[in-house]
Amino acid sequence: MFRDLLRKATPAQIAQAKDLLAGGSASAPRRAPFCGIALIGLRGAGKSTLGRMLAKKIGWSFVELNKEVEQQNGLSVAEIIALYGQEGFRRMEQAALQQLLARNELMVLATGGGIVSEPLTFDQVLSSFYTIWLKAEPEEHMARVRRQGDLRPMADDRSAMTELRNILLSREPLYSRATAVVDTAGLSVDAAAVRLIDAVRPVLQNEARSFGLRSVAL
Numbered sequence: 001m002f003r004d005l006l007r008k009a010t011p012a013q014i015a016q017a018k019d020l021l022a023g024g025s026a027s028a029p030r031r032a033p034f035c036g037i038a039l040i041g042l043r044g045a046g047k048s049t050l051g052r053m054l055a056k057k058i059g060w061s062f063v064e065l066n067k068e069v070e071q072q073n074g075l076s077v078a079e080i081i082a083l084y085g086q087e088g089f090r091r092m093e094q095a096a097l098q099q100l101l102a103r104n105e106l107m108v109l110a111t112g113g114g115i116v117s118e119p120l121t122f123d124q125v126l127s128s129f130y131t132i133w134l135k136a137e138p139e140e141h142m143a144r145v146r147r148q149g150d151l152r153p154m155a156d157d158r159s160a161m162t163e164l165r166n167i168l169l170s171r172e173p174l175y176s177r178a179t180a181v182v183d184t185a186g187l188s189v190d191a192a193a194v195r196l197i198d199a200v201r202p203v204l205q206n207e208a209r210s211f212g213l214r215s216v217a218l
């Protein structure tokens with residue numbers, strides 16, 4: 001019977017059960033351990049570029065969720081989507097996030113643009129990380145991604161700009177669930193990095209106070 005229940009349980013339910021067996025209280029909702037700062041946003045938002053700069057500045061490790069998925073499965077994101085579809089990719093993304101959360105270390109996490117489409121995964125990001133939406137204008141997303149020579153998830157579309165606008169519009173209510181927003185529109189990379197660092201200042205001060213971390217000079 002336990003085996004049946006375990007098979008059907010979600011990762012969150014398993015964590016709760018482990019907690020209970022370890023002597024925790026089921027009725028007192030436990031806050032998920034704080035894992036750091038996560039960046040969300042559409043392709044070309046600057047999650048990788050600005051995330052790496054931020055991590056360097058504050059001395060935390062920088063992790064790309066898509067790279068974790070690729071390493072764990074021995075396939076590129078494109079190959080995973082070609083073989084298993086978006087749904088398969090989302091399952092692997094969920095598994096990769098679980099492994100990251102289990103590391104129990106502070107990090108700056110650059111997520112994939114579509115992570116907001118999977119409620120369980122996105123909820124876990126929101127409850128474990130101070131989550132920041134990196135925002136830009138649709139034209140900027142397009143120009144930045146084009147400059148990188150890659151059009152996922154807008155590939156093979158003649159009206160790519162219309163599709164990009166639609167994706168952004170449909171995801172806006174989801175990206176808006178982030179705790180903070182950093183608007184990079186019209187900014188250089190360096191100016192956007194300054195804005196991002198400003199946005200995380202209260203988090204770092206709070207962390208330093210709560211956990212006795214060395215305070216980070218910014």
Ligand SMILES: Nc1ncnc2c1ncn2[C@@H]1O[C@H](COP(=O)(O)OP(=O)(O)OP(=O)(O)O)[C@@H](O)[C@H]1O
Pocket residue numbers: 041042043044045046047048049050110112113144145148184185186187188189192
């Ligand atoms: N204000 C800005 N903020 C961030 N990036 C900018 C800005 N202006 C120009 N860029 C350029 O836009 C690109 C952003 O790409 P980056 O790969 O960091 O985005 P991403 O959000 O990680 O996208 P993906 O979802 O594809 O991984 C970089 O080439 C960067 O140099």
Ligand SMILES: O=C(O)C1=C[C@@H](O)[C@@H](O)[C@H](O)C1
Pocket residue numbers: 042043066077111112113114115152153
């Ligand atoms: O925005 C998206 O839908 C995607 C972004 C990429 O990072 C990948 O997660 C995948 O190609 C889907």
Ligand SMILES: [Mg+2]
Pocket residue numbers: 047048049110
């Ligand atoms: Mg990236």
